[in-house]
Amino acid sequence: MKQSYQEIVEKNSPKENVFSNAVIAFITGGIMGIIGQLLIDGYSMWLDIPTKEATVCMLVTLIFFSCLFTSFGFFDKWVNFCKCGLIIPITGFAHATMSAALEFRKEGLVTGIGMNMLKLSGAVIIFGVVSSFVFSLIRMVVGLI
Amino acid sequence: MTFKFKDVYINETSTITGPYESEGPLGKYFDLCHSDLYFGEKNWEQAEVKLIDEAINTLTRKSKVEINSVDAFIGGDLLNQIAASNYAMMKVNKSFIGIYAACSNSTLGLILGGSLIDGGFLNKVITFTSSHNTAAEKQYRYPVEYGGPKRKTTTFTSTGGVAALLSNETGKIKLESGTLGTVIDSGVTDVFNMGAVMAKAAADTIYKHLQDTGRDISYYDLILTGDLGVYGKEILKEYMYSEYNIKLKNYNDTGVMLYDIENQPVYAGASGPACASLVTYGYVFDKMKKGKYKKVLLAATGALMSPTMVNHKLTIPAISHAVSLEVIL
Numbered sequence: 001m002k003q004s005y006q007e008i009v010e011k012n013s014p015k016e017n018v019f020s021n022a023v024i025a026f027i028t029g030g031i032m033g034i035i036g037q038l039l040i041d042g043y044s045m046w047l048d049i050p051t052k053e054a055t056v057c058m059l060v061t062l063i064f065f066s067c068l069f070t071s072f073g074f075f076d077k078w079v080n081f082c083k084c085g086l087i088i089p090i091t092g093f094a095h096a097t098m099s100a101a102l103e104f105r106k107e108g109l110v111t112g113i114g115m116n117m118l119k120l121s122g123a124v125i126i127f128g129v130v131s132s133f134v135f136s137l138i139r140m141v142v143g144l145i
Numbered sequence: 146m147t148f149k150f151k152d153v154y155i156n157e158t159s160t161i162t163g164p165y166e167s168e169g170p171l172g173k174y175f176d177l178c179h180s181d182l183y184f185g186e187k188n189w190e191q192a193e194v195k196l197i198d199e200a201i202n203t204l205t206r207k208s209k210v211e212i213n214s215v216d217a218f219i220g221g222d223l224l225n226q227i228a229a230s231n232y233a234m235m236k237v238n239k240s241f242i243g244i245y246a247a248c249s250n251s252t253l254g255l256i257l258g259g260s261l262i263d264g265g266f267l268n269k270v271i272t273f274t275s276s277h278n279t280a281a282e283k284q285y286r287y288p289v290e291y292g293g294p295k296r297k298t299t300t301f302t303s304t305g306g307v308a309a310l311l312s313n314e315t316g317k318i319k320l321e322s323g324t325l326g327t328v329i330d331s332g333v334t335d336v337f338n339m340g341a342v343m344a345k346a347a348a349d350t351i352y353k354h355l356q357d358t359g360r361d362i363s364y365y366d367l368i369l370t371g372d373l374g375v376y377g378k379e380i381l382k383e384y385m386y387s388e389y390n391i392k393l394k395n396y397n398d399t400g401v402m403l404y405d406i407e408n409q410p411v412y413a414g415a416s417g418p419a420c421a422s423l424v425t426y427g428y429v430f431d432k433m434k435k436g437k438y439k440k441v442l443l444a445a446t447g448a449l450m451s452p453t454m455v456n457h458k459l460t461i462p463a464i465s466h467a468v469s470l471e472v473i474l
Binding site for chain 2: 002003005006008009011012013014016021070071073075076077079080083095096098099100102103104106119120
């Protein structure tokens with residue numbers, strides 16, 4: 001029986017392990033959450049600051065370490081293993097920005113880093129701003145009713 | 146479109162590789178292996194230029210042919226504007242034909258060189274091609290340090306520079322004939338499944354080659370495709386049988402041969418213009434000279450992928466050019 005090319009391609013394309021990927025992301029993402037919470041508690045305890053400010057300190061810490069580990073060259077291996085466990089938290093954003101900055105450094109400060117640093121993460125900023133606008137609009141409308 | 150060549154020989158070849166290729170199962174067949182991807186250069190693009198420089202220098206040293214006695218160079222690579230080839234050629238000051246057929250550059254170069262020699266226009270031609278893993282990653286995929294989780298069907302661009310000296314002086318490897326491929330619409334839009342993109346083009350060219358020459362598939366001791374990878378190889382086998390009723394027996398894919406798929410982080414196998422030539426010039430020619438293979442059909446396959454066109458939601462075209470190689474013992 002003659003099969004179409006698409007059918008043959010379909011048959012010979014391996015399925016990704018969605019379940020195991022999700023479990024790994026769930027566990028590693030959860031660990032990231034715990035680390036974040038511990039940092040918030042730690043900062044508010046040691047520095048005696050309110051939770052809101054401690055949250056900012058936590059974010060800066062996570063961004064700093066993911067950028068540092070990306071520069072050292074092993075964070076991409078962690079991302080490859082943890083997948084969305086490290087990509088969805090702010091670590092993923094920092095990693096994407098840092099890796100693009102490293103890659104294009106050799107093409108100059110302005111034409112290289114300046115123009116390419118947000119190559120991957122620019123979309124996150126754009127759609128982050130757009131979606132927060134939409135949600136605040138919804139909140140405002142709901143508040144009026 | 147198939148040409149038969151009267152007197153064209155591949156007199157000498159050279160193969161330069163990076164670390165992953167030398168650690169693979171065919172590592173000992175290559176002329177020069179680098180352990181660092183920068184090769185002492187400032188960036189990956191310049192490293193790729195160096196790959197071509199070294200391939201040409203190694204070739205002239207091995208063949209004892211002066212670069213001035215070479216009539217023309219034919220070559221190309223994966224970078225935009227085939228930049229690596231152009232920059233390498235800037236130092237040579239010889240007639241140059243730049244080509245782009247993605248990963249089927251190597252066989253297109255051989256067919257063009259063979260035609261110019263057999264037509265009596267030129268006597269000595271050097272064809273070359275190159276690919277560089279991280280330079281290709283940067284251009285076609287994501288920044289290298291981003292890594293990003295990859296699918297099982299993803300192929301790993303090989304790092305290598307390869308060159309071959311063609312002439313009408315009798316040598317051990319004869320370029321017997323060549324089939325120019327056509328651009329085939331694979332119907333595939335998945336950039337992480339290049340094997341599926343290219344397998345259809347390979348099938349088309351192999352079938353046309355057999356039709357044009359009136360040969361049976363068993364005429365060849367070994368049939369090689371370019372860089373289909375583990376899954377593309379299976380697709381080709383199945384499609385050849387289903388569409389043309391041809392069973393591929395003495396068949397292998399250079400993308401599967403270049404690396405140790407189990408133990409190296411290469412997913413579905415190797416890709417890149419250098420892949421087909423590294424395996425053929427390094428390993429297959431060695432085995433041909435020792436008498437293991439007599440007649441080999443090499444169908445290098447190229448996915449003509451443009452990131453812009455993929456973003457336009459268009460399918461990815463592919464092409465395959467095939468050459469028939471014979472050993473003269």
